[in-house]
Amino acid sequence: MAEIKHVALERDRSLLDPNFSGYKLSLDSLGVRKTGLDQGPKHIQPSADMFSFLHAKLFGEHNHLTLDTYNENEAYFISGSGVVFRVDDDGDPGEVWTLPESGLPRTYNPRVVFPSADCAVISDGAGTMFILETGNRNEGRPWKSIFHDAVCGKERPFEVRYAILQGDRKELEVVLQYVEDRDKLDLGEISPQPTGESTFFNCLEWLSFQDSEKGWMMERVRRIVSHGGYNYVSIIGTELAVSAEKKTVMAFDSLHPAELVGMELEVKKQEENAHFYWKQTEEDLEIWFYVLSDTVKSQVSIEVVNDVVEAKLSGKAVFKGQFGSKIEADSWTWTLDAGKVGIMMSKEKPGRWTNIWIPNGGPKGLEVTDDTVDTILPHLTSENPISTGDPTGEPAFNAQELESVDDTMEENSVLVWQSGATSQNVASLSGQQHLMVIPQTRDQPPALCIRHDVDGLVWKLDNCKLQHIAAFPALGYVQAGKQSRKFLVAPHDFSYSAICDASRHIYIYRQPKPLDSGTELRNRKSGHKVEGVAVQQVVTLDNNEEILGLQATPTQLMLVTQHGLYRIRVN
Numbered sequence: 001m002a003e004i005k006h007v008a009l010e011r012d013r014s015l016l017d018p019n020f021s022g023y024k025l026s027l028d029s030l031g032v033r034k035t036g037l038d039q040g041p042k043h044i045q046p047s048a049d050m051f052s053f054l055h056a057k058l059f060g061e062h063n064h065l066t067l068d069t070y071n072e073n074e075a076y077f078i079s080g081s082g083v084v085f086r087v088d089d090d091g092d093p094g095e096v097w098t099l100p101e102s103g104l105p106r107t108y109n110p111r112v113v114f115p116s117a118d119c120a121v122i123s124d125g126a127g128t129m130f131i132l133e134t135g136n137r138n139e140g141r142p143w144k145s146i147f148h149d150a151v152c153g154k155e156r157p158f159e160v161r162y163a164i165l166q167g168d169r170k171e172l173e174v175v176l177q178y179v180e181d182r183d184k185l186d187l188g189e190i191s192p193q194p195t196g197e198s199t200f201f202n203c204l205e206w207l208s209f210q211d212s213e214k215g216w217m218m219e220r221v222r223r224i225v226s227h228g229g230y231n232y233v234s235i236i237g238t239e240l241a242v243s244a245e246k247k248t249v250m251a252f253d254s255l256h257p258a259e260l261v262g263m264e265l266e267v268k269k270q271e272e273n274a275h276f277y278w279k280q281t282e283e284d285l286e287i288w289f290y291v292l293s294d295t296v297k298s299q300v301s302i303e304v305v306n307d308v309v310e311a312k313l314s315g316k317a318v319f320k321g322q323f324g325s326k327i328e329a330d331s332w333t334w335t336l337d338a339g340k341v342g343i344m345m346s347k348e349k350p351g352r353w354t355n356i357w358i359p360n361g362g363p364k365g366l367e368v369t370d371d372t373v374d375t376i377l378p379h380l381t382s383e384n385p386i387s388t389g390d391p392t393g394e395p396a397f398n399a400q401e402l403e404s405v406d407d408t409m410e411e412n413s414v415l416v417w418q419s420g421a422t423s424q425n426v427a428s429l430s431g432q433q434h435l436m437v438i439p440q441t442r443d444q445p446p447a448l449c450i451r452h453d454v455d456g457l458v459w460k461l462d463n464c465k466l467q468h469i470a471a472f473p474a475l476g477y478v479q480a481g482k483q484s485r486k487f488l489v490a491p492h493d494f495s496y497s498a499i500c501d502a503s504r505h506i507y508i509y510r511q512p513k514p515l516d517s518g519t520e521l522r523n524r525k526s527g528h529k530v531e532g533v534a535v536q537q538v539v540t541l542d543n544n545e546e547i548l549g550l551q552a553t554p555t556q557l558m559l560v561t562q563h564g565l566y567r568i569r570v571n
Contacts, residue, residue, distance in 0.1 A: 007415070007427040009459070012468040016455060019528045020473040023509055023536035030508075030539055031569035035092055040562040041548050042080030044109045044125065052200040054179045057229045058159070062109045063487060065549030065560050067439050070117040071138055075551050075558050078110045082124070086140055087558060093565060097132065097143040099124045107157040108178070115163035116443070121174055123160040127152065129176065131209075131216055147216045152176060152205055161204070161233045164443060172209040172216060173235045179203065185225070186252065201225040204233065206240055223252035224418070231434040232415070234445040237463050239417040239425075243434065243448060247414065250421040275319040275363040276311075278356055285327065285345045285353075287365070289318060293339040300341055302334040309343065321362020324355050415448070417464045425464040433476060436488040436497075439551075449490070451476030458494060470494040473534060475509065482507070487550040489557075496570060498557055500550050506539040506557065508570065539568055 041064040046055045065087075068074040073089035082099035099110060099122070108125040114134075115121060120143060122130045131147035152158050158178040165172050182199045208220040228246030235241070242248060276289040291300070291313060301312040307327060310320040326348040334343045347353075356365060413429035433451040438458065440446055447469070448459045456475035460467045472490070475497055479488055484501040496510045512532030515521060521530040545561035552558075557568040 003423040005423070005425045005464070007417075007425050007464060007466060009427055009429075009466055010468065011452065011457065015457075015468060015471045017471075017473050017512070017531075019523075019526075019530075020512070020534070021523050021528075021530060022474065023478070023534045026535045026537050028537065030537060032539060032541075033567045033569075034542070035565040035567075037079075037093070037560075037563050037565055039079035039081055039083055039085070040564070041077050041560060042562060043546070043548055044106060047107065050179070052179065052198050054198070054200050054202045054229060058177065058179060058202075059109070062111070062159070063549050063551070064109070065551045065558060066112050066114070067551045067553070068114055068137060069439050069444075069492075070114060070442055073553050073556060074137065075549075076112050077549060077560055078112060078122075080562075082110065084112060084122070084143070086137070087560075087565060089556060089567065094140045096134070096137075096140065097122075097145075099130075100148075102126050102128055104155075104157075108159045111160050113160050113163045115172060115174075116165040116169070119165055119172075121160055121163040121172075123158055123176065125157055125159070127155065127157040129158075129160065129174070131172070147209075149218075151207060151218065152178065156180070158205065161230075162235060164235050170211045172211070174207045174209065175233050175235065175240065176205040176207065177203065177230065177233070178205070198227070200227075202228065202230060202244075204230065204240070204242065206235075221252065221254040222250060222420075224248050225251045228413075231413075232437050232446070232448050234461065236417070236445050236461055238419045239463065240419065241415070241417050241445065241461050243413065243415045243429065245413050248416050248418070250418060253421055256420060276365045277368055278365050279368045280347075280353060282350045282352065283347055285347060285356075286342060287345075287356075288340055288342040291336075291339055291341060295336065295339065297336050300334075300336055302341075302343055304329075304332045304343075304345065311341070311343070319363045319365075321357045324358050324361070325349065325351075325353055415461075415466070427466060433480075435476065435479065436490065438490050438492065438494070440492050447492075449475075456497070458490075472497050472509070473512065478509065486547055489550050489552040491552045491554045493554045495554055496552075498550070498552055500547050500559065503544050503546050504541050506541075506550075506559065506568065508537040508539070508557075510535045510537075541566065 046059045064077050065075045068076065075087045076084060077087065078084050083095050084097040085093040086096050087093050102124065104126040106125040110123060110125040112120055112122045118134050118136065120132045120134050122132065127150045128148055129151045130145050132143040132145050134143045135141050156178065158176040160174065161177045162175040163173065179200055180203055182201060185201060202225065204224040206222040206224065207218060209216045210219045224240065224242065226244045226246050226248045228244050230242055230244055232243035276287055278285065278287045289311065299314050303310045307323045311318040328346045328348050331346040332344065334341065415427040415429055417425040429450060435449040435451055435456045438447040438449055445461050448461060449456050454474045454477035456472035457468055458470035460469045479485060479499055482499050485499050486502045487500050488497065490497040496508055498506055498508045500506045512534040514532045522528065523530060545563060547559060547561055549560040550557065555569065555571045557570055559566040559568065
């Protein structure tokens with residue numbers, strides 16, 4: 001079975017403000033400059049056979065503006081006719097390259113990313129990837145194509161998600177994304193989710209290129225698949241870092257095909273043979289198994305005598321076993337709650353048990369540890385892991401009792417670092433809503449912003465580590481109240497955040513600013529002393545065109561519609 005290591009999210013409480021009193025609306029005007037576009041971006045909509053949620057998410061979240069992290073206040077967009085335009089903080093957009101006509105329909109939206117200060121990678125939306133020499137992009141010179149190919153095969157369009165130049169500029173790592181039906185993928189034994197889950201897979205194609213005398217050569221192909229959406233993608237060292245709404249599986253590796261083992265399948269095989277789950281600490285032991293949600297206590301019988309435990313359901317044995325070490329005879333108890341039967345006991349002598357039973361002393365159980373709990377247990381919210389005849393069950397709570405701002409949806413979200421099929425480092429993001437990805441300067445991996453309580457916490461990703469580096473007060477709550485929101489962005493210095501509606505309105509939320517010396521301000525209701533004031537500003541555009549792209553730098557917001565480019569001076 002693949003090795004799975006747990007990565008903890010350790011919040012820095014010094015970055016949080018428990019007494020934050022909200023944003024104050026400022027009527028100060030911001031400078032807005034508009035440039036008309038004859039060739040603006042054109043958003044491609046999913047076709048009739050792209051009807052899954054994964055398609056809707058991929059197309060709906062596409063940002064037509066790409067920030068150049070190597071050059072401050074520069075961004076790029078690709079027009080509807082395939083022309084790549086450079087946008088800086090002044091002047092009209094400048095043309096730098098044009099996508100060649102392939103004769104194939106443009107199924108996905110084209111996109112450009114920057115793996116280095118003088119290189120670009122572009123996907124044309126029709127199935128071709130381009131590697132280009134850009135030179136010093138500050139000078140706005142024309143680009144030169146040095147590689148192009150249908151890297152995912154014929155008639156398989158895609159969108160480029162990330163690229164980075166490594167290894168003394170000799171190694172190029174590129175990640176492409178597409179959504180495909182299972183019947184069109186070579187996934188071996190990996191099967192679609194049960195209970196009517198869509199057969200569409202969200203696929204990441206991780207391509208490794210090597211620079212040689214003949215140019216860029218593809219050395220390795222890896223494919224990661226999931227039934228959920230991808231919120232974050234980057235490459236850190238030798239690891240692919242992915243924030244996914246459901247578990248991920250490496251389904252293909254051209255370099256080590258023999259090592260490919262479906263981790264999801266292995267867990268399922270263990271569960272199929274397991275009669276119960278168990279978990280231990282140094283002093284305590286817990287065993288649990290699942291029954292139908294309408295089971296009552298009178299149907300369950302639990303006995304623990306002379307270090308032997310026996311569980312029965314309606315008079316029929318569920319399991320019986322003799323413990324490998326002694327437990328305290330008078331300290332055990334059991335509960336029945338929402339279809340889960342739990343047995344809690346205390347060990348007579350503290351310490352870790354290598355096995356729960358003496359040799360051949362009982363049926364097979366599946367041990368849950370801190371390293372495996374996020375992989376084994378997330379699906380228990382939707383289906384019964386051990387068959388009891390009827391997989392249905394009642395929800396644990398009424399979703400109508402929640403406010404819309406409390407709905408995070410990402411119940412099984414994970415952040416995964418992975419380079420091969422035999423190991424994963426996993427951080428659970430369950431219940432922590434994804435907010436945004438914040439580009440960092442030059443070749444630094446993007447930062448990830450997720451919701452904790454009402455705030456937005458910013459995490460820096462390193463080699464299988466997470467560091468809490470900033471926070472946006474109450475941003476999680478604020479953005480949830482914006483029902484028409486489309487993009488959520490922030491600059492690399494985290495000085496403000498911005499939310500735009502699908503059209504017309506942009507909301508800017510600045511970090512709290514300390515009060516002038518000698519000034520004291522208190523909250524009238526609580527009496528708490530206010531250390532700083534956070535300001536909200538609203539920008540209204542002059543037309544109702546759909547906003548197709550939004551990016552933030554420390555000094556300005558750049559926004560594009562089909563016929564207009566806007567620069568909003570923030571600082």
